Amino acid sequence: MRAETDVAGALRGLLRPDQVLDGPAQLDAYAHDDAEWAPYARPRAVVFAGSTDDVAAVVRAAAEHGIPVVARGAGTGLSGGANAVPGSIVISLERMTRLIEVDAAERYAVVEAGMINDEFRVAVAAHGLWYPPDPASYRISTLGGNAATNAGGICCVKYGVTRDYVLGMTVVLADGEIVRLGRRTAKGATGYDLTALMVGSEGTLGIITELTLKLLPLGGREERAVVGAFGSLEGAGAAVAAISAAGIIPSALELIDEMCLRAVDEWQHLGLPHGAAALLLATVDDVGAVGAAAAASIASLMTEAGALGIEQAAEPAEVDRLFLARRLAYPALERLGPVLTEDICVPRTAVPRMLGLIREVAARDDVVIATIAHAGDGNLHPLIIAPEGDEAAKARAKVAFDRIVEDCRMLGGTVTGEHGVGLLKLPGARVELGERVLAMHRDIKAALDPRDILNPGKAF
Template structure:
């Protein structure tokens, strides 16, 4: 029996036959996320632990055999962070999908990593509570993946990203020991903030097996505003005015003309008026008169910035329909071909420059680029569309992808606002944080994972 065969047998003994898959067709289906640029290898096996003890058994077995582990959730990621490397074990957490506790009095929930984001939101809503992080894939992405990438979403402008809703974690470390971080209290400053260290670590430091999440009171049904602009510069000015006014909507999204036209084709409905070059979509969940005041201030800012049309509705179904248009952008772009979505965050005053720069890059590289994103925090998602059957067109898209990252940095931004570094932005992380920052990252990795067991090659290389 070879070393690999012996390891597979140990894993089957620990997880049962159904918990370990080695069939090449099955392992291939779990080998990558949704980022086509990221490199991908062939895993030795894919394992599906059902609880923390099984995760610990997998970690110990792989550590003893010197076989790396790549943790994976539902595979909705967009950076290649969950992509397999040759000969690894892909550890899938989707079977660990229990909501272990909902504590309405302390406004918290305790969950396993395989819980689907939307399922958690629905469960806590029954208690009059709200879990804010809402990535666009919230109907199928898992909490574990959200934690590993520090996912954001449409509500970030008011409620922050995933880390802002995490109180504590349970993490299996490289030696199989179990680390518990954080707390269940509102406040607590005992020791280093290890919880925030693991959130966003992309599975490079350990395997998250449990999370204590902070909840909020369920907000009021949102009122919605949509504003149409004849050019993106005016839309960018409106965003700046809204921020300067001190208004904090629960959602503020922007779509450029390419996004608008794709969604209109996809949904077979008019999203913006003729000649619309940019659409701003805002919501307020403050309720009643407070929401009306917020949207009135936003509407005035849009009009003062040159909006051609504004429309406000308190009808929930109508607001959801408008939000559906924003969430449908990536799917809608498939009418033009395959898509490759970028993720840069710039100062809100630079949104217009980013959109204009993307248009210039698209024209120069002959690649269609649609830009939409979270205007409230400057996190934009330029999405490149290409013919998947054309290697030459794919290469142009790849070059344009990197040029957008360069543009984001030049505007004082970051190369990732919420999708993570993964295996496609390693050199860009090094450029952004510099040699000292990279050395600190590597030191932390070496301290917690000296054998480079977890997700080697993701985020940054090992010196």
């Protein structure tokens, strides 16, 4: 395989022919993830790995010739982490979907990286087990992509993020060698935590091909929902702070703002409250009297914080109905035009202040911004919308994006809560990390990938 010539042909010599694509339309389909706003290039070839050995063979060949390699799951990333770089081979793991082992007694499972999050949840549920991490993309995103970006989700506020569930992994290193990191036991303190280092490293240190994931018992939870409509963002923010101060840990604490509410209602006519500046949606999942008491406390704290109205539910169907506006918010906004998705995380108490700053940015830069927030974590997704084909609006959206990142940093926040740095957050991440910590990143990257072939230019 020579860098200048027929890379796809050479790859077909390593794999089965149907595992390699190089038609222009096919290459374009794999040129970027869900972050078209970030730069991307047409790759030289796309390969569909069927096994860890396939990944190793491709990386080994690429390493010999200094060809960059971009690993990719389902391509649902929102920061451009899986966008192809010039001259690269894209390795898709979407065909590596095997559930290798479920151990109900030890509560872990071993799975190939291309398995869809939701398919995994369903499969382990059959063993009485639960995999909590629930990024919004859970029906379509892969576990490997979730791990590479350290994906979050709605239940993080109580159950933590992907990193908290990764016990170990199989990784293909930059020279194509295969290693196993981590463990299968409940605890372990042997050597550096290279598993944690790989999680969130966006394919820049190795390609995760298998994961050993920690699971929880499936039962022992009862969901109750409390949804409050607020006349002001400050009121909703005060309710979030009061719930936290009361020592209640909800299993979800989401916020959607007026713009989201309007978009959903204009689309689906749900009869959502008019004149509400925000809807605050909480669930608790403690069983029995404890859960009922927590739900009642949340309702009264919302009332004290000035909620215009509150709805509660304990039946699963009713809980789903109350959360419908949250689930529909993103698709409702996508109807309005291409969405540039922000992902900032500020201290919980700074949520109302940050929401105010986002409104100021929208006004100043003349852009439409609707905000969905994992309010209980301080993790906000301002969705910046530019009408299709309006290049000037797109340019203004990018300016607004950077301003929001700056405001977040000023409030003591971090530039990405759960989507990863990819390409979109590189400028903000570099400021946040600072020169010396960036140098640590470069040193570690150079130590593990001296030829810089693994997803170069991403993550830091």
